Amino acid sequence: MMKNRQHIKWGFLFFFLPVVLWLFLLIVLPHLELLRLSFSKANTGKFTLDNYLAFFKEPIYWLTFVRTAGYSIIVTFLVMVISLPVSFYISKIARGRMTGALMILILVPFWVSELIRVYGWMILLRESGILNHFFVSIGLFKEPVEMLYNDITMIMGLVYTSMLFMVVPVLGVMDDLDNALIEAAYDLGASKISIWRTIIIPHCASGLVNGGIIVFMLVLGSYLTPNLMGGKNSLWFTEQIYNQIILYFNWNQGAAFGFLLLALSSLIIWVLLKLTKQNLKEVVK
Amino acid sequence: MIRSLPSSKKYRGGFTLFIILYFIFLFAPLVVTMILAFNDSMYPSLPWQGFTLDWFFGNGPEKYGIFHDQTNLRSLFTSFKVAVAVMIVSTFLGTCAAFLFEQENFRFKNALYFLMIAPLVIPGVILGISILMFSNTIGLFIEDHLGIYVSFLGPGFPLVVLGQSSFISTIVALVVSARLKKFDHTLEEAAYNLGANKAEVLWFITLKYLRPSIIGGAAMAFLMSFENFNTTIFLVGSQATLPINMYMQVRDGSTPVINAISFLLILGTSIFAVVNLTKGNKKLL
Incomplete structure (x- = not known):
């Protein structure tokens, strides 16, 4: 017994040390450093609030921040609205092998990198793009129209790139929904709308929240889609961070922006978790 | 319905x-x-x-x-090297974490677990800049106090690998944990009773059982690393990875080689x- 216990101790350290090193060297300490730099002056390293004050003084900064947050919420909501009927169809309407085939089909595009998917949309939508070529040749448009570089296209692109992270959890809970509940409601004369409102959506709430957290975080932190499909004026907050760090080499300002973004995403996730009385552990499962 | x-x-x-x-x-x-x-x-x-x-x-x-196309081929090769390195690092860390959190009990286990899943809800951009700033600070510290310039602490291959591993390890950990949860511990006990030591049991019984999930997690790590943009953009040195190289070509107008x-x-x-x-x-x- 004694011997065995000693072995367990060594085994514990073998697993414990790499994990602790990973979490402290790559997660905890870097974020503390980010926080420290965000409160430091550029050259002297003295304590200052200037980096945060600049954020509130310059309308372009906080407007971008508010805009990014607002659009992220809209995108998350749109993704929820689209994912519900899609997963309902796959889980409850499609028959037999069709369900499996659709499942695979729906997952495949999302393994492809975000850059390629955005590139595909650029080829389709730009002034010399496929859709313009098509519309002009059938006479619907007189001349090509630029369909890229506006907010609506950008929102569509963000919905497209983040959809999977909602469809998968919603499909999961939709599968668990007992068909008998819907049948009973139907037999008792419930309308489709009330079946959706009182049975299906409440049942899917946990999947929607889990998906919502991941989608919101991804959209808030995305760079490629707003940069390539949205307007050219750096109006997504990650672009401001990129500009400060890579273009202006103002790391302290960039650190403050980074911390604000982190605070916003943590806050919204925390609120969502509190509202639905869940914890992060359950969400990532 | x-x-x-x-x-x-x-x-x-x-x-x-x-x-x-x-x-x-x-x-x-x-x-x-x-x-x-x-x-x-x-x-x-x-x-x-x-x-x-x-x-x-x-x-x-x-x-x-x-x-x-030399430029694209070179970046393809760089991405491949990075992805293999990330796959090795994060499969090791992720598997260690799975064992640590599924099989061991220790103080602050919940706090450490929370830290491990946090990278999933931290935007990739923030992970990138915080690791960049932290390693830069360490590099400056070493240079000031020991007079040595440590090149791997600047942007480049090692930093990209560490940055990507910081969150990809979490994903491997979740994939491996899911299978480890279902492991039947009587198999281990049987092996001990037949005279196997801890290392033998780990290698011949537990790891063998986990093999599909470890391979799956490793494949996933490879793919996520290969496609990563948000974290990599801040950590990359002169050798661009494929997504970054492609991004610049897509942004500035490209030929169909993309x-x-x-x-x-x-x-x-x-x-x-x-x-x-x-x-x-x-x-x-």
Whole structure:
């Protein structure tokens, strides 16, 4: 017994040390450093609030921040609205092998990198793009129209790139929904709308929240889609961070922006978790 | 309403149409990107100028296909190196974490677990800048106090690998944990009773049982690393990875060589996805 216990101790350290090193060297300490730099002056390293004050003084900064947050919420909501009927169809309407085939089909595009998917949309939508070529040749448009570089296209692109992270959890809970509940409601004369409102959506709430957290975080932190499909004026907050760090080499300002973004995403996730009385552990499962 | 209930033709037809449109939306950008890789034109757009394989095999003077395009080939190779390194690091860390959190008990276990899943809800941009700043600070500290310039603490290959591993390890940990949870511990006890020591049990029993999930997690790590942009952009040195190299070409206007690369990547990831999904690794998003 004694011997065995000693072995367990060594085994514990073998697993414990790499994990602790990973979490402290790559997660905890870097974020503390980010926080420290965000409160430091550029050259002297003295304590200052200037980096945060600049954020509130310059309308372009906080407007971008508010805009990014607002659009992220809209995108998350749109993704929820689209994912519900899609997963309902796959889980409850499609028959037999069709369900499996659709499942695979729906997952495949999302393994492809975000850059390629955005590139595909650029080829389709730009002034010399496929859709313009098509519309002009059938006479619907007189001349090509630029369909890229506006907010609506950008929102569509963000919905497209983040959809999977909602469809998968919603499909999961939709599968668990007992068909008998819907049948009973139907037999008792419930309308489709009330079946959706009182049975299906409440049942899917946990999947929607889990998906919502991941989608919101991804959209808030995305760079490629707003940069390539949205307007050219750096109006997504990650672009401001990129500009400060890579273009202006103002790391302290960039650190403050980074911390604000982190605070916003943590806050919204925390609120969502509190509202639905869940914890992060359950969400990532 | 659902399979087992009668529904009007209109309802069923309308729903099916919606799903068809959804799948067109899903696949249109990918299909168009792939087809235009074979267009005999200098631009990735219509009109169709005839079929060509030049964007794969062309060797100048007008068209350089992917297999003769030195810049893109170099970045492909860089991405491959990074992905292999990240795969090794994060499979090791992730598996350690799975063992640590599933099989060991210690103080602050919950706090440490929370730290481990946090990278999933931290935007990739923030992970990138915080690791960049932290390693830069350490580098400066060493230079000031010991007078040595440590090159691997600056942007470059090691930093990219560490930055990507910081969150990819978490994903491997979750994939491996999911299988470890279902492990039947009587198998271990039986092996101990037959005289095996801890290391033997770990190697011949537990790890053998975990093999599918470790392979699945490693494959996932490879793919996520290969496609990562948000974290990598801040950590990359002079050697650009493929997504970063492609991003610059897409942003500044490109030839269909990008379509050829996309074609190969889409094909590769699709095969990978279908193999994974049909083998029943549903945990893999």
